[in-house]
Amino acid sequence: MxxxxxxxxxxxxxxxxxxxxxxxxxxxxxxxxxxxxxxxxxxxxxxxxxxxxxxxxxxxxxxxxxxxxxxxxxxxxxxxxxxxxxxxxxxxxxxxxxxxxxxxxxxxxxxxxxxxxxxxxxxxxxxxxxxxxxxxxxxxxxxxxxxxxxxxxxxxxxxxxxxxxxxxxxxxxxxxxxxxxxxxxxxxxxxxxxxxxxxxxxxxxxxxxxxxxxxxxxxxxxxxxxxRKVVGADPLLRAVLEERINAMKDPSASTFVDDIRRLLRTQLTSNRCSAEEIASLLTMHRRTLSRRLKGNGIRYRTLNNEIRFEIARQLLEDTKVPLAEIAAALGYSEASAFTRAFRRWSGQSPLAWRTGLP
CATH class of the missing domain: 3.90.1520 (H-NOX domain)
Structure with missing residues (x-):
């Protein structure tokens, strides 16, 4: 550690x-x-x-x-x-x-x-x-x-x-x-x-x-x-809680990029993570998504690769999941494509990263 x-x-x-x-x-x-x-x-x-x-x-x-x-x-x-x-x-x-x-x-x-x-x-x-x-x-x-x-x-x-x-x-x-x-x-x-x-x-x-x-x-x-019905649920209290929670949500640009990261983390391993699909989940046009990200100084592809690298790193460090399965989970058709991408992100091959070799 x-x-x-x-x-x-x-x-x-x-x-x-x-x-x-x-x-x-x-x-x-x-x-x-x-x-x-x-x-x-x-x-x-x-x-x-x-x-x-x-x-x-x-x-x-x-x-x-x-x-x-x-x-x-x-x-x-x-x-x-x-x-x-x-x-x-x-x-x-x-x-x-x-x-x-x-x-x-x-x-x-x-x-x-x-x-x-x-x-x-x-x-x-x-x-x-x-x-x-x-x-x-x-x-x-x-x-x-x-x-x-x-x-x-x-x-x-x-x-x-x-x-x-x-x-x-x-x-x-x-x-x-x-x-x-x-x-x-x-x-x-x-x-x-x-x-x-x-x-x-x-x-x-x-x-x-x-x-x-x-x-x-x-x-x-x-x-x-x-x-199943939730026993003891109070509809009036539910409405009050929903109002309080909605008031705490921040629609500002400062959290927009973070919201995209959250969505990508849930969508990447199901291979539903194209810019068009993420924009659709947010009920906005693809160009609107790109424009808002650009306003925050970042590109969609950069975020996508950042989350892919994070998932790959976690699986390589914490599990023994085979490289081919990690590649497939991240949407790569071949392990070789995943290896090339991982080398771009880290400067090492996935195997070298997992084993701790230079």
Missing amino acids: KDPVLPSTNASDPNPIATQRSARTLLPGHIHLGVAKEIVPTLSAFGIDPDPVIRVAGLDPRLFEDGANIIPHAALGRLLTLCVARTHCPHFGLLVGQRATILSLGLVGRLMQHSETVGDALNALVSNLSIQNRGSVPSLTICGETALFTFSVYQPETESVDQITDGSLAVAANAIGAVCGGEWRPMEVLLPRAAPKDPEPFRRHFRAPVRFNQEVATLVFASGDLE
Whole structure:
């Protein structure tokens, strides 16, 4: 693991806690603590004082007193890297996610609780998580009698992607169980990480078969579950929550590029990522998409390649997925084309990157 890089601090800010709390709209690359707040009790359960570990990651331990506080997504990755090293626990992220509940998802979790059906609840999560997390993105796909809930990290060069993903799927399973009923469980779980020596903690939490070395992190379950009614949902409270969430969304240009990155991360591995298709998802013309990106100083092809490289890097580092399968997942017809592209991005072949050879 790489040594953590400490972010710069602003000594002139007399109250960084208040500054974090005052932010309503998330900037790209930032998250509300939410689920990550559970890092503190998880470390404590190992007999480790959390405060020194949090400080080494470049964060103020006081931030973890309130799940509404905001931190950089990159800092979360650094902190999880340190936590795994200090605890010697390869499934630390899973333990963090286990402790989290639907309420750890803040306003979005509340909205899920008051959605009419389980499908509405998951669509609320997919549509609105960006108000709380600008580093990862969920998606929901229905394939006949099967539903696929996936979760992906899209911020470039984030550390401990496997830990973030483990924890995210763990709390997603908890949240779906909360709106479905306590006996709900997925049919199977797919994880884009190498199989651990002891997979039992994963099987125990998800109560389902777990497959490692997969291309995307996914909860697989019966699509009929989406039709279940959410017990105790209040339509009036739902309307209030939707209004509050919509008021927190930022339509400005500062988040437009980040929104495209989020979309690309969910679409790339399904090969539905042409500029025309992305523009269609945003209900705009292809030329409008290009013009808005150009106004932000970036081209669509650059963003597309950036996300491809990030997915490829994650799969090469965290899994044993064969190169041919990674190439196919990223839309390359031949492994050789993927190898040429990866060499342009990194200066190395995919095999050299995976093995750590120069």
